[in-house]
Amino acid sequence: MKRARKREETFEKFNPLENKTILLGISGGIAAYKACDLASMLRRSGADVHAVLTKNAKEFITPLSLQTITRNPSHCEQYGANGEWRPEHIDLAKRADLIIIAPATADMLAKLATGICDELLTTMVLASKAKVMIAPAMNPTMMEHPSVVHNLEILQNRYRYEVIPPEFGEVACGDWGSGKMASVETIVAAIASRLVSHGAMSGKHIMVTAGGTREPIDPVRFIGNRSSGKMGIAMADAAFARGADVTLVSTVEVDRAYPVILVETAFEMQEAVEGEFDSCDALVMTAAVADFRPLSVSTNKIKKTESEDINLELTKNPDILDLLGRVKKKHQVIIGFAAESEELLSNASQKLKRKNLDVIVGNDITVPDIGFGSDDNAVVILSEDGTRENLTRMPKRAIAEHLCDLLASKFAAMEKTPAR
Numbered sequence: 001m002k003r004a005r006k007r008e009e010t011f012e013k014f015n016p017l018e019n020k021t022i023l024l025g026i027s028g029g030i031a032a033y034k035a036c037d038l039a040s041m042l043r044r045s046g047a048d049v050h051a052v053l054t055k056n057a058k059e060f061i062t063p064l065s066l067q068t069i070t071r072n073p074s075h076c077e078q079y080g081a082n083g084e085w086r087p088e089h090i091d092l093a094k095r096a097d098l099i100i101i102a103p104a105t106a107d108m109l110a111k112l113a114t115g116i117c118d119e120l121l122t123t124m125v126l127a128s129k130a131k132v133m134i135a136p137a138m139n140p141t142m143m144e145h146p147s148v149v150h151n152l153e154i155l156q157n158r159y160r161y162e163v164i165p166p167e168f169g170e171v172a173c174g175d176w177g178s179g180k181m182a183s184v185e186t187i188v189a190a191i192a193s194r195l196v197s198h199g200a201m202s203g204k205h206i207m208v209t210a211g212g213t214r215e216p217i218d219p220v221r222f223i224g225n226r227s228s229g230k231m232g233i234a235m236a237d238a239a240f241a242r243g244a245d246v247t248l249v250s251t252v253e254v255d256r257a258y259p260v261i262l263v264e265t266a267f268e269m270q271e272a273v274e275g276e277f278d279s280c281d282a283l284v285m286t287a288a289v290a291d292f293r294p295l296s297v298s299t300n301k302i303k304k305t306e307s308e309d310i311n312l313e314l315t316k317n318p319d320i321l322d323l324l325g326r327v328k329k330k331h332q333v334i335i336g337f338a339a340e341s342e343e344l345l346s347n348a349s350q351k352l353k354r355k356n357l358d359v360i361v362g363n364d365i366t367v368p369d370i371g372f373g374s375d376d377n378a379v380v381i382l383s384e385d386g387t388r389e390n391l392t393r394m395p396k397r398a399i400a401e402h403l404c405d406l407l408a409s410k411f412a413a414m415e416k417t418p419a420r
Contacts, residue, residue: 014048016192020046023092023130024070025101025121027108030172031137031181035061038102038184039069043150045188050075050122054108078120086383092129098195099142101135101180102164106148112161131194131241135164136185136236140177156197160240160257164190194241194405201408202243208236209273209287211251218298226372227288228252229398231337235284238400242408247276251287266290266317277324282333282379282407285321289326293317325356333410335403338362339372344380359383359406361399381406 021325022042026035035051037354042049051066052075063074075092101108101121110116112134117123125132134155143166155161164187167180182190190398207238208230212225229252236258246258249272253262261276263269266289277283295313302310321336336357338348341364348362363370363379370393377396381389382404391399 017042017195018046020097020195021095021115021273022048022191023096023128024049024051024066024123025054025055025068025099025104025125026051026057026061026120027101027103027105027179028059029103029105029137030060031103032057032060034066034181034184035102035184036069038100038187039066041184041188042191043070045192048072050096052076052092053209054119054121054123056105056107060272065242075120078123087190090127093124093130094127096124096130098131098133099125100133100135100187100191102135102187104134105136106138106142106145106151109134109136109148109151109155110158113154125273133164133187133191133194134162135182135298136166136179137181138166138179139171139173140175140179143177143179158255158257159236162190162194162241197324201239201404201411204243204244204411205247205249205280206236206239206282206284206407207249207273207276208232208239208284209249209269212288213251213269213290213317214264215266215290215293215317216297217294217373218300218302220301223290223314225288225290226343227238228372229254229287230284230375231377231399232284234396234400235286235403238397238404239407240282242404247280249273249276249287266293266320270318270320273320273324281331281411282335283324284335284403284407286337288321288337288339292319295333321357322355328356331414333358333407335359335361335407339365341366345382348380348382352384357384358410360405361403 015343024039026032038048039051049070050072051070053063055197058076063076063348067074111122115126115388117126152163156163162394164182166178167178167182168178170176171179211229212227214222214224216222229250232250233254236246239244240258249261249263249269251263254260261272263272269289292314295315325334334357336355338360340347340362344362344364352360360382361379370378375395376393378393379391379399384397391402
């Protein structure tokens, strides 16, 4: 008995969500029965939980049950009287640190993606600046439907909502597949992780470059490289999720909630980056900028001739990292990338020093199935203080999160260092 009590006391003292206000949105699916366990675990983790139910959710779970567990009134009616002069959805929405919708049905995803506000929960989402997380739950066939996939893409890529993926298993109707709502433990862990990291870069302007430049030869041909831009986009997404003011300078067109400056050539990228550099706190240069460009560009398409050969004169492009490394201020951090086919450590270390970088991320492009075009990579991270980290194969978003941790630690160290 004593041992059990000790474990309970230890759990109660661990309050990762202390002083955090969480709106728990519940839509009308069978997985709504898990909302009581989710609310209980969130509250025991220190959160102030407010349950918001849709009309259909009340067919599966009662507001009274959630009110008892959260120790707060449950909210259901769009126009219900609350005895206060403030509109209920605005008042709660402004106080929320995070909104979690679990379960999120196909109907709820469609409403969120299109901005429909026909009930209290969807209205609260639009009225809040809080981070939004969603835990989908539905029949596996519905989960794979193009409309559901499309709506999830909008929510993730345009609105930057974080999706907690469903699990594989048997769903209520007896079908098997990916559609079960994630476990309560998984959802709480994801919420805790997001609230701890969210806002860590608030007030910081982070500029990220992505993709490979294209240097035109004629109206239809160009010199380029294999960079997909995935690493840079992942880095920009990760920094934005942590509260940073992000600017992405990219050769790849993407739809995001933060500003995206679309460029094509090295000179266009240089112009865009130099225009933003003075106002930024960090530059993360993931873009693969072509080292050379054609000395002259034909205004007409170059035609085939009888000759087997064609002479193409090339000239050097500006080294954007080198130029900015020379003029960076003490409060600025520059992270560069080095894609190498040989002597990775030596070449990366030399670039780190020569270009006056704070950090360089090197990867071996001879390793198959990672790097260019892949969702994964394996890198070595060298810092100007001599530290070295080896990250084995992992998703590029995971590498981006690691780099955000590194950036946050460097910002914190700068703030502790007294100005001279």
